[in-house]
Amino acid sequence: MNTFKTYGERAKAHSNACARSLLELMERKHTNLSVAVDVTKKAELLSIADAVGPYVCVLKTHIDIVDDFDQDLVHQLEQLAKKHDFLIFEDRKFADIGNTVKHQYGNGIYKIASWSHITNAHTVPGEGIIQGLKDVGLPLGRGLLLLAEMSSKGALTKGDYTTESVAMARRHQDFVFGFIAQQQMNQTDDEDFLVLTPGVGLDIKGDGMGQQYRTPREVIVDSGCDVIIVGRGIYGNPDQVQEQSARYRDAGWAAYLERCQQ
Ligand code: 6AU
Secondary structure: OOOOOOOHOOOOOOOHHHHHHHHHHHHHHHOEEEEEEEOOOOOHHHHHHHHHHHOOEEEEEHHHHHHOHHHHHHHHHHHHHHHHHHHEEEEEEEEEOOHHHHHHHHHOOOOOHHHOOOOEEEEOOHHHHHHHHHHHHHHHHHHEEOOOOOOOOOOOOOOOOHHHHHHHHHOOOOEEEEEEEEOOOOOEEEEEEOEEOOOOOOOOEEOOOHHHHHOHHHHHHHOOEEEEOHHHHHOOOHHHHHHHHHHHHHHHHHHHHHHHOO
């Protein structure tokens, strides 16, 4: 479903504010690339964010791996998001009961809800996790992705777990606008969940720790996903961050154009 619609057409019809912002951004910037910047130093994170900024629709962070985290890091990330026109996605993978995730999202050192446009959650605790995050995020205009399928070998996110995760999303479409998954999840023409897909690489198939990679074409054309998430394929070689960003951005966009023509 929605296979033949452009990002721009989908933006116009979408009821979720966060999905609309993302689809509009992808259309105007001609990119469906998200870069996962999984580095542990503030200066490196900011330098990569600045270098990949022109190529991405979403910059994905794991803020809790940064050794020298401070509030200035968040401030600078927000400045870069404005400078380069991208959304920030803190990949927090919340996984607790509603009351706990509410605090993890809004409070503590990181105060994720105050700066991250998008975050994600496992559905293993049941629907209360969505309600807890929604109480904090919806008034701020934030959006949530549910982890319906993981990219790693042996992941338990399959079958009924995935089906139930999609059903939960359907009941919270004001806040949940899509999934981290490996394939498209929509079942009718009216449904338009976005799928952001990690496990994307052009040169290797795995990392020796369970990660599994597919190409942008396999992800976008064959599986109908919307955004490719690339980490080490881009920041893995510090001298080639911009070249690799352009390479993945072009591969992702070419795959999208091919899908639109099908
Ligand atoms: O390209 P990589 O393998 O260097 O990085 C992939 C990134 C990492 C993971 O934490 C994340 O994507 N990820 C996720 C997300 C985005 O939620 C889910 C998943 O199933 N697999 C996965 O790798 O930052």
